[in-house]
Amino acid sequence: MNTSLTVREQVVCHAVTVIMMRGYNGFSYRDLSELVGVKTSSIHYYFPAKDDLVLVAVSEYSKEALNDIYSIDASLSTDAKLAKYTKKFGKVLGDGDRICLCGMLAADIESLPDNIWHAVQAFFKANENWLAKVLTQGVDECTLAVNGKFECAAGTLFAAYQGSALARRLFQTRSRLENVASAWRIVN
Template structure:
């Protein structure tokens, strides 16, 4: 197993464990068992669990940012919002958003990790606010308040929908968030 592959596997399995159990719900031993390495090998790549956490957040945030940037900005706002919701489809039923799970562990995170989680949410809220502003202009989204508030609302609603989808085994809940803005077609 080469170094890049081992590091990538450690990050991938750490993200899965965090999304399933939370930051405090796994150890280097759990991770070592999943990857098939000794815990000393994990310390080689990530000297502390916080180093592992920061790398996991950064990697996850970069993956999510790439997916969001892949949504065509020329589409009507309601379609962009639907595509954003579709990003959550196919998520394993036993997992939620990595940063959403970490938000629940916020009090036990380092300042560095807290800043990274905040940055993740801020990026999503900002993107969602822009989509809502565009939707107000193009008439495809119904929101009477300011777009920044909508961005915060939608981010929280999507996170809540992920959690309750997991709880009730009802993936459709994520689309309830989109429906809350009365997504519709502009009258011709």
């Protein structure tokens, strides 16, 4: 871990990674204390409850992921945008040992307090809204066909990305993720 980070920042970074690998119920402050090299009481100083830490982890993860997405050049073609989105989505998955943080937490949704539940929903909605705009552009460019509402198609596409992350981890192959964007292209 980068020693220029504060203990609080190190805890959040490790929490994000551990949640992506094990989910909400798969880690404890003891796990994080070993990773950071501090006592669990030090973690409780910054985050009195696990829910406090997870909410900050979701917030930090969401901010970084959405900034990455929003940085995709608006003047690009739909195919180029989806390719960049796929690459950025894949980047957070590492070598296939991780799942999108919010996707992993969505699987644990019944264990989560409402504020984390809403933060995870907001992440999904932000991705779906961005994808709906890209799908609209693709229809306008005649490079995509969308049946029904763009919002529904975007939700389906984001679900495909999330599902591909699970399948990528299960089958240990990157192609699961890369196939998602290519499945939406129209060949002229």
